[in-house]
Amino acid sequence: xxxxxxxxxxxxxxxxxxxxxxxxxxxxxxxxxxxxxxxxxxxxxxxxxxxxxxxxxxxxxxxxxxxxxxxxxxxxxxxxxxxxxxxxxxxxxxxxxxxxxxxxxxxxxxxxxxxxxxxxxxxxxxxxxxxxxxxxxxxxxxxxxxxxxxxxxxxxxxxxxxxxxxxxxxxxxxxxxxxxxxxxxxxxxxxxxxxxxxxxxxxx
Amino acid sequence: xxxxxxxxxxxxxxxxxxxxxxxxxxxxxxxxxxxxxxxxxxxxxxxxxxxxxxxxxxxxxxxxxxxxxxxxxxxxxxxxxxxxxxxxxxxxxxxxxxxxxxxxxxxxxxxxxxxxxxxxxxxxxxxxxxxxxxxxxxxxxxxxxxxxxxxxxxxxxxxxxxxxxxxxxxxxxxxxxxxxxxxxxxxxxxxxxxxxxxxxxxxx
Amino acid sequence: xxxxxxxxxxxxxxxxxxxxxxxxxxxxxxxxxxxxxxxxxxxxxxxxxxxxxxxxxxxxxxxxxxxxxxxxxxxxxxxxxxxxxxxxxxxxxxxxxxxxxxxxxxxxxxxxxxxxxxxxxxxxxxxxxxxxxxxxxxxxxxxxxxxxxxxxxxxxxxxxxxxxxxxxxxxxxxxxxxxxxxxxxxxxxxxxxxxxxxxxxxxx
Amino acid sequence: xxxxxxxxxxxxxxxxxxxxxxxxxxxxxxxxxxxxxxxxxxxxxxxxxxxxxxxxxxxxxxxxxxxxxxxxxxxxxxxxxxxxxxxxxxxxxxxxxxxxxxxxxxxxxxxxxxxxxxxxxxxxxxxxxxxxxxxxxxxxxxxxxxxxxxxxxxxxxxxxxxxxxxxxxxxxxxxxxxxxxxxxxxxxxxxxxxxxxxxxxxxx
DNA sequence: GATGAATGAGTGTTCATTCAT
DNA sequence: TATGAATGAACACTCATTCAT
Numbered sequence: 001x002x003x004x005x006x007x008x009x010x011x012x013x014x015x016x017x018x019x020x021x022x023x024x025x026x027x028x029x030x031x032x033x034x035x036x037x038x039x040x041x042x043x044x045x046x047x048x049x050x051x052x053x054x055x056x057x058x059x060x061x062x063x064x065x066x067x068x069x070x071x072x073x074x075x076x077x078x079x080x081x082x083x084x085x086x087x088x089x090x091x092x093x094x095x096x097x098x099x100x101x102x103x104x105x106x107x108x109x110x111x112x113x114x115x116x117x118x119x120x121x122x123x124x125x126x127x128x129x130x131x132x133x134x135x136x137x138x139x140x141x142x143x144x145x146x147x148x149x150x151x152x153x154x155x156x157x158x159x160x161x162x163x164x165x166x167x168x169x170x171x172x173x174x175x176x177x178x179x180x181x182x183x184x185x186x187x188x189x190x191x192x193x194x195x196x197x198x199x200x201x202x203x204x
Numbered sequence: 205x206x207x208x209x210x211x212x213x214x215x216x217x218x219x220x221x222x223x224x225x226x227x228x229x230x231x232x233x234x235x236x237x238x239x240x241x242x243x244x245x246x247x248x249x250x251x252x253x254x255x256x257x258x259x260x261x262x263x264x265x266x267x268x269x270x271x272x273x274x275x276x277x278x279x280x281x282x283x284x285x286x287x288x289x290x291x292x293x294x295x296x297x298x299x300x301x302x303x304x305x306x307x308x309x310x311x312x313x314x315x316x317x318x319x320x321x322x323x324x325x326x327x328x329x330x331x332x333x334x335x336x337x338x339x340x341x342x343x344x345x346x347x348x349x350x351x352x353x354x355x356x357x358x359x360x361x362x363x364x365x366x367x368x369x370x371x372x373x374x375x376x377x378x379x380x381x382x383x384x385x386x387x388x389x390x391x392x393x394x395x396x397x398x399x400x401x402x403x404x405x406x407x408x
Numbered sequence: 409x410x411x412x413x414x415x416x417x418x419x420x421x422x423x424x425x426x427x428x429x430x431x432x433x434x435x436x437x438x439x440x441x442x443x444x445x446x447x448x449x450x451x452x453x454x455x456x457x458x459x460x461x462x463x464x465x466x467x468x469x470x471x472x473x474x475x476x477x478x479x480x481x482x483x484x485x486x487x488x489x490x491x492x493x494x495x496x497x498x499x500x501x502x503x504x505x506x507x508x509x510x511x512x513x514x515x516x517x518x519x520x521x522x523x524x525x526x527x528x529x530x531x532x533x534x535x536x537x538x539x540x541x542x543x544x545x546x547x548x549x550x551x552x553x554x555x556x557x558x559x560x561x562x563x564x565x566x567x568x569x570x571x572x573x574x575x576x577x578x579x580x581x582x583x584x585x586x587x588x589x590x591x592x593x594x595x596x597x598x599x600x601x602x603x604x605x606x607x608x609x610x611x612x
Numbered sequence: 613x614x615x616x617x618x619x620x621x622x623x624x625x626x627x628x629x630x631x632x633x634x635x636x637x638x639x640x641x642x643x644x645x646x647x648x649x650x651x652x653x654x655x656x657x658x659x660x661x662x663x664x665x666x667x668x669x670x671x672x673x674x675x676x677x678x679x680x681x682x683x684x685x686x687x688x689x690x691x692x693x694x695x696x697x698x699x700x701x702x703x704x705x706x707x708x709x710x711x712x713x714x715x716x717x718x719x720x721x722x723x724x725x726x727x728x729x730x731x732x733x734x735x736x737x738x739x740x741x742x743x744x745x746x747x748x749x750x751x752x753x754x755x756x757x758x759x760x761x762x763x764x765x766x767x768x769x770x771x772x773x774x775x776x777x778x779x780x781x782x783x784x785x786x787x788x789x790x791x792x793x794x795x796x797x798x799x800x801x802x803x804x805x806x807x808x809x810x811x812x813x814x815x816x
Numbered sequence: 817g818a819t820g821a822a823t824g825a826g827t828g829t830t831c832a833t834t835c836a837t
Numbered sequence: 838t839a840t841g842a843a844t845g846a847a848c849a850c851t852c853a854t855t856c857a858t
Contacts, residue, residue, distance in 0.1 A: 006838085022319050024229055028832060040834080041839050049832065108319070114379040115316050116225050121379050129375050156400045159393075163367035170374065171333055175318040175325050193367075196360045210821080232849060244851080245822050253849065414817085430727050432637055436853060448855080449818050457853065516727070522787040523724050524633045529787050537783050564808045571775035571805075578782065579741055583726040583733050601775075604768045618842080640828060652830080653843050661828065 007045045009035050011059075014052045019105035022112045023053060057123070060106040064127050067097055068135065075139055089139075090165075090194065093132070098169050099183050108174050128166070136162050149201065164193035211249045213239050215263075218256045223309035226316040227257060261327070264310040268331050271301055272339065279343055293343075294369075294398065297336070302373050303387050312378050332370070340366050353405060368397035415453045417443050419467075422460045427513035430520045431461060465531070468514040472535050475505055476543065483547055497547075498573075498602065501540070506577050507591050516582050536574070544570050557609060572601035619657045621647050626664045631717035634724040635665060669735070672718040676739055679709055680747065687751055701751075702777075702806065705744070710781050711795050720786050740778070748774050761813065776805035 013034045017026040028049060032039045046052050071089040097103050110124045136158035143149035149157075172186040198204040217238045221230040232253060236243045250256050275293045301307050314328045340362035347353035353361075376390040402408040421442045425434040436457060440447045454460050479497040505511050518532045544566035551557035557565075580594040606612040625646045629638040640661060644651045658664050683701045709715050722736045748770035755761035761769075784798040810816040 020319060022226070022228075022316075024226075025320060027830075029830085038840050039832085040841075043833070044838065044840095112226075112316060112319050115223075115312070116229060118380070125375065129371075153400070156396060159368050159371065159397055160364065160400070163371040163397075164363050166371050166374070167333075167363065167367040170370070171329070176322070189363075192360060193363055196357070196364070231847075233847080241821095242823050243849085244824075247850065248821065248823095428727060430634065430636075430724075432634075433728060435851075437851085446819050447853085448820075451854070452817060452819095520634075520724055520727050523631075523720070524637060526788070533783065537779075561808070564804060567776050567779065567801075567805055568772065568808070571779040572771050574779050574782070575741075575771065575775040578778070579737065584730070597771075600768060601771055604765070604772070639826080641826080649842095650844050651828085652845075655829065656842065656844095 006035070006037065006041075010037075010042060010045055011052065011056060015056050015102070015105050015109070018053070018056075019108040023109065056106060056109075060103065060110075061123075061127075063103060064097065064131075067092065068131055071135060072138075075142065089135075094165075094187065094190070098165075098173055099178070099186070101178070104173060104178055107169075111174055132166075133158050133162055148203070161194070161197055165190045168193075210239070210241065210245075214241075214246060214249055215256065215260060219260050219306070219309045219313070222257070222260075223312040227313065260310060260313075264307060264314075265327075265331075267307060268301065268335075271296065272335055275339060276342075279346065293339075298369075298391065298394070302369075302377055303382070303390070305382070308377060308382055311373075315378055336370075337362050337366055352407070365398070365401055369394050372397075414443070414445065414449075418445075418450060418453055419460065419464060423464050423510070423513050423517070426461070426464075427516040431517065464514060464517075468511060468518075469531075469535075471511060472505065472539075475500065476539055479543060480546075483550065497543075501573075502595065502598070506573075506581055507586070507594070509586070512581060512586055515577075519582055540574075541566050541570055556611070569602070569605055573598045576601075618647065618649065618653075622649075622654060622657055623664065623668060627668050627714070627717045627721070630665070630668075631720040635721065668718060668721075672715060672722075673735075673739075675715060676709065676743075679704065680743055683747060684750075687754065701747075706777075706799065706802070710777075710785055711790070711798070713790070716785060716790055719781075723786055744778075745770050745774055760815070773806070773809055777802050780805075 010031065014026070014031050017030055017034070020026075028039050028042060031052075032042055035042075046055075071092060074089050074092075098107070107124075107128065110120060110127070114121045114124050137154050140149060140152075140154040140157045140161070144151055144154060168186045168190040172182045172189075176182070195204060214235065218230070218235050221234055221238070224230075232243050232246060235256075236246055239246075250259075275296060278293050278296075302311070311328075311332065314324060314331070318325045318328050341358050344353060344356075344358040344361045344365070348355055348358060372390045372394040376386045376393070380386070399408060418439065422434070422439050425438055425442070428434075436447050436450060439460075440450055443450075454463075479500060482497050482500075506515070515532075515536065518528060518535070522529045522532050545562050548557060548562040548565045548569070552559055552562060576594045576598040580590045580597075584590070603612060622643065626638070626643050629642055629646070632638075640651050640654060643664075644654055647654075658667075683704060686701050686704075710719070719736075719740065722732060722739070726733045726736050749766050752761060752766040752769045752773070756763055756766060780798045780802040784794045784801070788794070807816060
């Protein structure tokens with residue numbers, strides 16, 4: 001097997017299983033049975049079960065941070081009308097984050113593991129609430145400054161905008177198989193709320 | 205020990221631990237250590253671990269169904285202005301459901317267990333999305349019929365109204381200890397969104 | 409419940425279950441579930457599980473001893489020709505011992521429990537081999553003395569006569585349900601061997 | 613430890629204990645205490661307790677089937693006088709089956725487990741009654757065809773021949789320790805019956 | 817007579833992990 | 838790189854039995 005291949009396979013399978021059943025409900029046996037390798041072999045690649053999780057977490061945080069950075073850059077450029085009211089970045093947020101196979105799987109995992117671990121709770125809060133909301137606030141304050149959006153409380157507006165998206169994620173993307181059908185349903189329902197949000201404010 | 209006391213204690217402690225760490229991460233030993241009884245004693249009261257969960261689920265569903273019924277009745281009476289735009293029932297929904305110690309704990313548990321079990325996923329969807337949203341839609345359609353609320357899409361409106369509440373629940377009430385501080389924060393943030401929601405529509 | 413009734417019920421059910429599954433595979437729970445009484449109640453009637461067995465054993469030994477005594481008496485009277493060549497006693501041995509519900513059940517139990525317990529092994533040997541064979545030897549030596557049976561080795565003859573009966577018991581009466589069909593099959597096959605035994609020796 | 617050794621040791625010890633006390637009366641702890649290994653190690657070699665039994669059963673059936681095949685072949689060759697009246701095969705049946713340490717132990721086990729399990733009942737019937745009797749019938753019908761044995765009912769004759777052997781097995785070889793003394797006693801008593809059987813029919 | 821409540825010892829089994837090869 | 842062999846600790850659960858009422 002090509003070098004690094006086995007390690008990647010372990011990570012892939014682990015994330016898949018973790019996201020399905022939760023970290024502690026997945027055994028080393030389960031993972032190795034699917035790779036497939038012997039259980040002792042796994043310890044050649046990882047110190048222990050926890051390390052698998054940590055590597056996944058690190059990759060997730062890198063990927064998520066990169067996306068957020070890109071989104072920030074995108075809106076730093078003077079906002080153009082039309083789809084520009086956050087439309088482009090929202091789509092990236094949908095497709096490359098909430099519905100991206102890797103990010104979606106890790107977010108599900110994070111969501112399930114919040115219960116036991118305080119630091120994971122904070123991580124989840126960061127990537128599911130803090131960062132997206134902060135980003136959205138920036139967008140709305142900018143739109144208001146530019147007079148595109150009526151003066152209002154940007155923070156409340158950000159929640160009003162993001163909460164339906166988050167609820168859609170929770171309802172359609174956070175458990176069960178991630179089918180095209182579910183993704184489509186999420187896109188439709190979240191899109192409907194967003195459209196309404198802008199229409200009501202006379203922006204579309 | 206007073207009659208029936210031990211059984212209730214087992215249920216209490218079990219729910220507490222389940223809600224903290226998730227069903228499968230809690231061992232019979234953990235429960236018995238806290239009651240406190242010997243492990244074999246637990247099996248005098250329950251056939252197995254699952255039965256503890258099922259009894260809790262049944263009680264939750266009864267309690268939740270009773271609340272929903274009460275809420276429906278309340279809005280069946282002609283809606284009066286002011287706090288009447290769903291304000292009374294929303295408060296009941298907050299205090300006696302989302303923040304009620306028993307219901308809150310079971311909702312957390314349900315939220316964590318969605319991963320593994322299809323039927324629990326449906327149960328969670330019922331009590332966290334389907335029923336509250338259906339209720340809210342009824343409220344808004346009624347308000348529109350009465351001309352109190354401007355004609356609009358009641359379904360979208362229900363999501364606009366409920367999503368921030370749900371997000372508040374997820375963020376402040378669904379993991380970690382359920383402190384007064386967190387409850388207050390939830391009340392404040394959700395209240396802020398609700399107030400805005402009605403203000404924007406000229407109802408407050 | 410009439411006095412002594414519960415105790416008898418416990419003994420009945422216990423023997424039934426013991427004979428089906430073996431002593432140690434039957435739990436106090438199993439027995440009490442069928443009586444039906446609470447488990448603690450059983451200890452009002454018996455000191456422990458073993459005592460149930462011992463009472464059954466005692467009753468069995470009394471009943472078996474009484475039958476053997478009766479059989480001995482029957483052949484002490486001058487043997488008459490025809491069915492008299494042990495025919496009458498053999499039938500009693502079949503119907504009131506090997507196929508009698510109580511004796512059959514206890515013999516099955518004894519048979520299963522031989523493995524672990526030396527004294528039970530002796531008991532089984534007594535009632536399944538030693539006594540029946542000793543009895544049969546007496547019958548044959550008497551028949552030979554009277555010139556009814558040709559001079560021969562009575563001990564060998566006893567085995568020739570009894571072994572097919574024993575094998576029939578083992579094959580048809582020692583496990584599974586004791587149906588009329590099985591009893592009939594046993595009677596037929598054992599009878600065939602007995603008939604042949606006497607025919608070959610010119611006695612029928 | 614040499615390769616494959618531990619697994620074999622587990623099988624050996626298990627069979628020994630099973631044959632002594634019965635399957636369910638032997639605990640994993642008992643087996644591991646004697647091998648000796650830790651309990652978790654046993655599960656490296658076998659999926660569960662039942663699998664140990666099944667492997668033993670498979671080996672027994674293979675061995676028994678091989679012996680039966682060999683016996684059939686032996687009598688297919690034209691029967692020669694003297695020891696040939698089944699003498700050779702009967703000895704093989706004694707030494708390599710009824711008294712062979714492995715087969716004897718498994719037959720004891722099978723005998724004890726008849727109570728609970730219908731399929732084991734059938735297995736026992738096969739190997740203790742059906743096959744040996746069928747074989748013996750063939751022998752006698754052949755001997756009669758060749759005029760060596762007087763015309764008679766071969767089926768009855770087979771029982772007459774086999775029943776004392778079976779009874780000897782039950783009495784001397786099916787419980788307690790399998791000592792040389794007991795084996796000798798079995799050989800003597802079964803031999804006596806066989807000798808008589810042929811003498812009475814003028815064949816020895 | 818009968819039971820509710822409790823228990824210590826034991827059941828088969830799974831787990832993440834180690835280590836020599 | 839990979840594995841065969843092993844393990845200690847934990848798991849959910851069952852058992853016969855006790856004892857106050």
